[in-house]
Amino acid sequence: MDKLIEQYERKFAEVIGVKRAFAFWKGRVALYAILKAMDIGAGDEVIVPGYTCVMDVNPIKYLGAKPVYVDIEPATFNINVNLLREKITSKTKAIIAQHTYGYPCDMDAIMDIASDNNIPVIEDCCLALGSRYKGKMAGTFGKAAYFSFQWNKPYTTGLGGMAITSDNNLAEKIESLCAGEMCKPLRKEVFMLWMQLVVYRLFVYPRTTALAQSLFRYLTKKGAALGSSITSEFRPEQACDFFKDASCVQARCGLRQLKKIEKNIAHRREMTQLYDELLAESGWPARQYDASIMQPVMVRYPVRIAEKNKALAEAANAGIELGSWFECPLHPIETPMEAYDYEVGMCGEAEKASNEVVNLPLHLRVNKKTAERTVDFITKYIPLFYARLGETQIDNHRIAGNIYKASKKSV
Numbered sequence: 001m002d003k004l005i006e007q008y009e010r011k012f013a014e015v016i017g018v019k020r021a022f023a024f025w026k027g028r029v030a031l032y033a034i035l036k037a038m039d040i041g042a043g044d045e046v047i048v049p050g051y052t053c054v055m056d057v058n059p060i061k062y063l064g065a066k067p068v069y070v071d072i073e074p075a076t077f078n079i080n081v082n083l084l085r086e087k088i089t090s091k092t093k094a095i096i097a098q099h100t101y102g103y104p105c106d107m108d109a110i111m112d113i114a115s116d117n118n119i120p121v122i123e124d125c126c127l128a129l130g131s132r133y134k135g136k137m138a139g140t141f142g143k144a145a146y147f148s149f150q151w152n153k154p155y156t157t158g159l160g161g162m163a164i165t166s167d168n169n170l171a172e173k174i175e176s177l178c179a180g181e182m183c184k185p186l187r188k189e190v191f192m193l194w195m196q197l198v199v200y201r202l203f204v205y206p207r208t209t210a211l212a213q214s215l216f217r218y219l220t221k222k223g224a225a226l227g228s229s230i231t232s233e234f235r236p237e238q239a240c241d242f243f244k245d246a247s248c249v250q251a252r253c254g255l256r257q258l259k260k261i262e263k264n265i266a267h268r269r270e271m272t273q274l275y276d277e278l279l280a281e282s283g284w285p286a287r288q289y290d291a292s293i294m295q296p297v298m299v300r301y302p303v304r305i306a307e308k309n310k311a312l313a314e315a316a317n318a319g320i321e322l323g324s325w326f327e328c329p330l331h332p333i334e335t336p337m338e339a340y341d342y343e344v345g346m347c348g349e350a351e352k353a354s355n356e357v358v359n360l361p362l363h364l365r366v367n368k369k370t371a372e373r374t375v376d377f378i379t380k381y382i383p384l385f386y387a388r389l390g391e392t393q394i395d396n397h398r399i400a401g402n403i404y405k406a407s408k409k410s411v
């Protein structure tokens, strides 16, 4: 194996505090390797939250297993642990605990339920690099965990994924799978990824994100850019050349990102706090999570609003970076849900969140000014509270916010 990739894996394992790390072309490939190393296959069931990226479900389908969806709880968007136990059957072979937007799951409850039923937990840390639950790092609770380094993630290597574990047997199995079955990315793919990273570094800033995204999607459709998903991946029966190794371009970039990981985390915390303050000044409700238990490092700042689609369209025109994931329980909106065993109505809270949540950027290119512009923009919309308030209360809230803002301006 390439020395650079080995070095990246060692450094990553050290940062998270686990024994082993395995780098892959994408995050979904990391999950695939974990599931396969756990011998999960036809007839097995894997529990996932019904509010995720469809690419997370693809590896389950590729292996012939069935995804079983559990609804989320509305404040943290994480799997609702009160609904978890009833979904477990004799076929359940793994529980995926996805730490959504950076909020760690209720790991005590999940680990209890899993150990009562002797089922391994796999943590999806794609959105939660550095988050902690009761002081312990996300990714160190379950038997294994995985990360993604695609464009929207806590740090990016363009595309990229990492599987981690401290379980020696599982690590050996992943290692032998990699040695036996994994293919190398094509030179052309690696070159395109490198080019895209250069373009990203030079041109993609909060003001240009919407434009860059549209252009990127267009170029991806034409085959002139390397999108994070290829069309064939939406058809679960085609595994193609899915099981793919990481490249040196990703390893080099990942090592650079790990050098500034503390700065990245501190910045995300600072910007999250700034959004908290700015939104509170506008009369918006505070986020609801137990800070004495959870120490999230947010990948994006989710807010619920009325008129999500209108806000997204206006944001693109105004040069405001607004994220729309997850657009449906199995993001993106084009997902043929039936093919993934999801029936509308299965996860009511997840469906509601998909219609209401937009997310605000927290990455290293966001500064105080960007955050202020973003909040000025988003506070034009009506916030939807976790505990839904009546229209009059929302109006009162907005009026209070506007009075507060006006009084600050007049000081």
Ligand SMILES: Cc1ncc(COP(=O)(O)O)c(C=O)c1O
Binding pocket: 026, 027, 028, 029, 052, 053, 055, 056, 098, 124, 126, 127, 147, 148, 149, 150, 159, 160, 161, 228
């Ligand atoms: C929560 C979550 N898990 C897994 C993935 C898959 O990661 P990747 O795109 O690197 O395969 C994503 C993708 O965006 C995601 O949002």
